[in-house]
Amino acid sequence: MLNNTFSQIAAHRSIRKYKDTPVDDEVILKIAEYAMNASSSGNMQCYSMIVTKDKKLRKELYPLHFNQEMVIEAPVLVTFCADFHRMRQWIEQNKAPLNFDNFMSFMIASIDATLVAQNFSLLAESLGLGICFMGTTLANAHLIGKALQCPDNVVPVVGFSLGYPDENPPVRKRLSLDGVMHFETYQDYSPSRIKEIYKEREELGMKRYREVPELKKMIEDNNVTSLAEVYTKLKYTRESHIGYSQNLLKYLEEQNFMHY
Known part of the structure; x- marks a missing residue:
């Protein structure tokens, strides 16, 4: 019954120290291509992936991610956004009702983004890369979104550092x-x-x-x-958490996701 996928998932650990080895764009693109096979509500794929390699921009993101060293040390950051901006442009071009500007739409897009992020991380680990998910992506979505120039109806919800591991931490125990x-x-x-x-x-x-x-x-x-x-x-x-909640709710309103 068990196969290599079980072993790979069982060996997951968060990697915070990375080698200087760059991650080729071809590798990132191939991972992303297959990650997009994740389940998606209505097959709308209302998410975007932002790959950040530029060191100057990563230094700008560093304090927004609470000064976590892997933001600078990892060669790549990947940010997954809830994104109805693209689809709303498409439906407007087709003169269809301009929906998806409400909290339910944000939740749908957030789940889509999280599903593709998990696929991406598993595929990356299968190729010997390491990742570390950062909850700071959602906590500071309003600031990270501005730094990444996210337009209306786009909100960063999950992200991780990506690179070749320079450490081998133990696997953390989970609840039974x-x-x-x-x-x-x-x-x-x-x-x-x-x-x-x-x-x-x-x-x-x-x-x-x-x-x-x-x-x-x-x-x-x-x-x-x-x-x-x-x-x-x-x-x-x-x-x-009340502070993060207030910032996020205000940002969702600014990003046109709070009509009800």
């Missing part, structure tokens, strides 16, 4: 399958089941964060005692 799989209907969790599902994540996660001096200091300075607090007090605070 029985902790996320439900059959027939959603089966809610008891308190004891929650503890069981997250027990190993808690132990490994805290060990990992305490091995990084600056993170260990942050944990100690903020009296953090659990991985749950690492996520909610240090990494993904309520204040930061």
Whole structure:
């Protein structure tokens, strides 16, 4: 039953250090061509891929991606955008109703973009390339979109660094399958089941964060005692996510995606 695809996916890891080796355009184009076979709502393919190699532009994007070193060190950044700009021009040329300027359309396009991004990443890894998805793409979509000159109805939603790996980090453990799989209907969790599902994540996660001096200091300075607090007090605070939400919603309105 198992084949090479299973092994490849099982070996996935985020790569943050890259060799200076350039990635040929022919390789990128071939990956993109096959990645486009991803499922797409109505086969509309309402996404765009922006490949950024120019070092000056990557330096401009560097602070927008929270100063993550791979933005500079990787030879390529790939940004996947929810894009109804192209299709809206086509339907207008054909004198059809000028739809797709609402939040539902943004969600449809975002899913399309994410599906093709996952295909792209798997294909890249199959050729020996490494990637690291960056959540900062959505968090700073309003700034990244301006830097990438995205027109109306185009919003960056997911992106990653791309290049040949210069590190071999261990594969990170995931939650157990029985902790996320439900059959027939959603089966809610008891308190004891929650503890069981997250027990190993808690132990490994805290060990990992305490091995990084600056993170260990942050944990100690903020009296953090659990991985749950690492996520909610240090990494993904309520204040930061409300701020990102406000920026994104405002940007969606500016980009003509909030008619309702």
